[in-house]
Amino acid sequence: MNIARVIVAALGAFIAYFALGGLFFTNPAMRAEFMKYTAVYRSQEAMKGVMPLGMLGMLISMLALAVIFAMIHPTGAGLSAGGEYGLLIAAYALGSFVLHNHVNLNIGSRLTLFQAVAYSIEWVVVGVVISAIYRG
Numbered sequence: 264m265n266i267a268r269v270i271v272a273a274l275g276a277f278i279a280y281f282a283l284g285g286l287f288f289t290n291p292a293m294r295a296e297f298m299k300y301t302a303v304y305r306s307q308e309a310m311k312g313v314m315p316l317g318m319l320g321m322l323i324s325m326l327a328l329a330v331i332f333a334m335i336h337p338t339g340a341g342l343s344a345g346g347e348y349g350l351l352i353a354a355y356a357l358g359s360f361v362l363h364n365h366v367n368l369n370i371g372s373r374l375t376l377f378q379a380v381a382y383s384i385e386w387v388v389v390g391v392v393i394s395a396i397y398r399g
Contacts, residue, residue: 264333265397272396273329276389277322283388287381296374303368325389328352332393339398342391349390353383 287293297304305313332340332348357379365375 264330264337268339268397269326269329269333272332272393273322273326275392275396276325276329279388279392280321280325280385281318283385284381287377287385293374293377293381296371296377300368300370300374303370325393328389329393329397332390333397336394336397340394341398342394345391345394346387347390348394349387352390353386356382356386 288297332345335348336344361375361379361382364370364378365372
């Protein structure tokens with residue numbers, strides 16, 4: 264495992280995740296869905312105060328994912344392996360986060376569907392980015 268490549272891959276994945284998240288979650292249709300659940304989700308203003316903690320959490324998560332990838336593919340792998348890895352991460356996120364939140368939070372099916380699509384794409388891209396950067 265190449266630690267320097269793991270760190271750079273984690274940083275690349277972090278940037279890709281937030282770039283795509285910015286595109287998806289500022290989409291007017293998705294924003295409108297979130298606005299229906301003001302008792303469940305923080306306002307944009309309130310989020311600013313806790314955003315650094317969320318970003319730290321995602322950076323730690325990306326580092327963990329990059330390490331796991333490097334453990335599976337110590338010498339690197341092609342983009343298709345990164346895509347497969349991303350699909351597995353997406354499947355995990357769908358079950359443990361999106362669907363779990365649909366059950367626990369008072370949110371509708373439309374918002375759950377928007378989140379499922381957005382997070383699935385984000386995690387597949389994260390897998391590809393990790394693979395592309397780690398293989399050097």
